[in-house]
Amino acid sequence: MDPVVARMVLVQVAGALVHRRGKQVHRRWWVHPILRTRNQRGEYHALVQELRLDALLFHQYFRMPPDYFDELLGKVGPLITMADTRFRSAIGPAERLAICLRYLATGDSFHTIGFSYRVGTSSVCRIVREVASAIWTALVEEEMSVPKRADWSTMAEQFEWRWNFPNCIGAIDGKHVVIQAPGNSGSLYYNYKGTFSLVLLAVVDADYLFRVVDVGGYGRTSDSGSLRNSAFGEALRDGTLDLPPARVISGAEQRGPLPHVFVGDEAFPLMTHLLRPFPGQHHTQEKRVFNYRLSRARLVVECAFGILASRWRMYRRVIGTSPEVAEVCVRATCVLHNFLERKKLQGRRRGVEPNIEPSTDPEALRDAPRMGSNNASRLTIQMREAYCAFFNEEGAVPWQPRA
Structure with missing residues (x-):
């Protein structure tokens, strides 16, 4: 096409667009009759x-x-x-x-x-x-106020009483909240499941209450990456969470003081205050017992996510809003979860023994962990070995020999 003709066509198209945009849109009704x-x-x-x-x-x-x-x-x-x-x-x-x-x-x-x-x-x-x-x-x-040292200690007592895991101050995990693909986001929100999502990273106590939540991580980020990028993860690395000091477990004085820890699955790194299972499939009986005991305590966060999704059914659909609105809604459901669960706890009778009898299927012990790629220091490995020895000796419970 001749350059002059092409320029004239472009001018006419641009003029038509300006004319259309300049027109005022007259609403049929100020408020629809319905x-x-x-x-x-x-x-x-x-x-x-x-x-x-x-x-x-x-x-x-x-x-x-x-x-x-x-x-x-x-x-x-x-x-x-x-x-x-x-x-x-x-x-x-x-x-x-x-x-x-x-x-x-x-x-x-x-x-x-x-x-x-x-x-x-x-x-x-x-x-x-x-x-x-x-x-x-x-x-x-x-x-959902930020826990203080006394709060962490209370959470540790509850984990030991209900789940037979001393010095545990919370279970941590991430949940992918499925959203519609945001515009011009590329693969930021595209996760390994083939959907677009935000990541809800949460720490849950022994009563299925959310104590720390971080919402808004990109779906492509792993749980370990979400922890690393979160304010909670930064505080955990810097030692600014005001955690209780290492404590000697009653009956295991010879092992010395052991640090208070969060428990997570194999997607998280092994740290001074974060325990993960032994990686791999084939373990000794002692390591299988440790993995099962850790997974048993960690299941509270899985149960909390299940209660959350069962109560607020928006989690069972693709959230069709912007990531910003979805993030606000996720935060609201988490704090509403605590609001309603505390009401249930207040109405529960005091002095009821916890249900401490777990499944003793040996296959569950063997299949609990998967191989991970997080590296750990020698000190953290020794700390995990100390907990492993405790669960197989002083901290053993009656149902372990049947595993």
Whole structure:
């Protein structure tokens, strides 16, 4: 094509685009007629009010009973209350909380929830983001405050009492939260499972409560890399977590003081305060017992993730929001998990013996670990050997010989 003609065509196309962009888009309605009936026919004003008459159905709908919903509203309400304007009435805090919880509990699209509650799709998106952020802000200090030395010591006592693992201060693991592929992200969020995800790295105590969470790691990053890049991992390396000092285990004084440790799977490195299983498949009976005892304590984090995904069904779908909104929602579900689990703990009778009888299938002992690639120092290897010897001698429990 002649250069002059080509230039004229480009000018005409550019002029047409400018003309189209300059036109104002006239909305057909300021508020759609269907949305105007929200206070009469919207799901919150109709169905939810009927569900309050049946606590079981209300729990199935919001994943919590009515009194917990009201208590949560009392904590979050001041942060999510909006003022009315001259043109429209604001959506009330209770309805905003209901919309957010319904999204977390189902993972339905914003369009679906908008139709049900008779709220615009963009409003649902904004409400979910703002309310989830407010839930985290309102509950984090009370439900997930940074543990102090006394808190770590209490967690160690609980692990020893419930899971027969002394000096254990938490189980650590990562969970991939599946999201839709973010625009222009390349392979940053693409994980080894063939999906796009954010990484939720969590430390869980003996009661299945999240004590530390780090959300937002790229899906392509391994658990070890997520730990290394997180603030928790940095504090663990720098020794600024305010952990209790090494302690002599009762009955094993000859082994000297042993450090308090987190327990993780083979994806994590062996560190002074982080134990992982012996790698490989073929081990002596002593190493198999150690791997099983460690895996038994580590299962609390797997169970916590299972409870989280079972209660908040958004984890069972592909989260169709931006990574930033998905991160806010994940944080909100974690702190809500603690809020609800603490209620269960408070209602549990005191003095009930823990269930310490595990599965004694020898195949479970042999297949627990997989080969890892993390290297460790000689001191950390010796520390793991000391724990291994303890579990096979002074710390042995009656069911081990049957393994």
